Amino acid sequence: AQKITQTQPGMFVQEKEAVTLDCTYDTSDPSYGLFWYKQPSSGEMIFLIYQGSYDQQNATEGRYSLNFQKARKSANLVISASQLGDSAMYFCAMREGLGGGSNYKLTFGKGTLLTVNP
Amino acid sequence: KAGVTQTPRYLIKTRGQQVTLSCSPISGHRSVSWYQQTPGQGLQFLFEYFSETQRNKGNFPGRFSGRQFSNSRSEMNVSTLELGDSALYLCASSQATGRQETQYFGPGTRLLVL
Numbered sequence: 437a438q439k440i441t442q443t444q445p446g447m448f449v450q451e452k453e454a455v456t457l458d459c460t461y462d463t464s465d466p467s468y469g470l471f472w473y474k475q476p477s478s479g480e481m482i483f484l485i486y487q488g489s490y491d492q493q494n495a496t497e498g499r500y501s502l503n504f505q506k507a508r509k510s511a512n513l514v515i516s517a518s519q520l521g522d523s524a525m526y527f528c529a530m531r532e533g534l535g536g537g538s539n540y541k542l543t544f545g546k547g548t549l550l551t552v553n554p
Numbered sequence: 555k556a557g558v559t560q561t562p563r564y565l566i567k568t569r570g571q572q573v574t575l576s577c578s579p580i581s582g583h584r585s586v587s588w589y590q591q592t593p594g595q596g597l598q599f600l601f602e603y604f605s606e607t608q609r610n611k612g613n614f615p616g617r618f619s620g621r622q623f624s625n626s627r628s629e630m631n632v633s634t635l636e637l638g639d640s641a642l643y644l645c646a647s648s649q650a651t652g653r654q655e656t657q658y659f660g661p662g663t664r665l666l667v668l
Binding site: 469471473478479480481482483486488490491527529531534535536538539540541542543544546547 | 584585587589596597599602604609610612642644646648649650653654655656657658659660661662664
C-alpha cells in the first residue's frame with residue numbers, strides 16, 4: 437500500500453491566488469514527521485516545511501502553510517499569493533519516527549506539478 | 555552555513571562500468587541519506603548513514619553500496635552499471651533538534667548510462 441498519496445498529478449493557479457496541494461499518508465507509527473519539498477526543473481529538492489505528528493499547531497513558513505489533519509491523515513500544503521517562480525514539482529514526504537534515534541528515511545509521494553499562470 | 559554539496563553534478567558512463575558519487579552534508583549533520591529519482595519509479599530510498607554506520611537500506615541490488623567517513627561525508631558506489639541506473643541521485647543531510655527536524659538535499663548528480 438502506498439504510504440504517501442498525492443492525488444493531483446497537475447494543478448494550475450493564477451498568479452497571486454492561493455492554492456492547496458493535497459497529501460494523504462498512511463502509518464501505524466504514532467511518531468512521524470511530514471515534509472513538503474519543491475523541485476524546479478533544475479532538479480534540486482528544496483525544503484519548504486515540516487510538521488511533526490505531535491505538533492498541535494499547523495506549521496507555517498512564509499507563504500507556505502501545512503494544513504495538518506491528523507484524524508484524516510492528511511497534510512495539505514497551502515501556498516498563498518502564488519508567484520510565477522512557484523511553478524515546479526511539489527513532493528510530500530513522510531519519515532516514520534522522530535528525533536535522532538531512528539533512521540531518517542523519507543517516503544515520497546509521486547508529486548504534483550504546479551503551474552502558475554500570469 | 556554551507557549547504558549540501560554533491561559531486562560530480564553530471565556523469566556519463568557506459569554499461570558495465572562503475573561509478574562513485576560523493577555527498578558532503580551540512581556542517582554538524584551526522585546523517586546522510588541517498589535517493590534515486592527516475593521518471594518511472596519516482597524517488598526511492600537507497601540507504602542512510604549515521605556516524606559512519608548504515609542504519610537502513612532500501613530495496614536495491616548489492617551493486618549499490620555506500621559508506622560514510624568520520625567527517626560525515628558520504629560516498630555511494632554503483633558497480634556494473636546498467637542502463638536502468640540512469641537517474642538523478644540525491645543525497646539528504648539530516649538533523650533533528652528538539653521538535654524540529656531538517657532534511658536538506660544537495661543539487662543531485664545526474665547519471666547517464668549508455
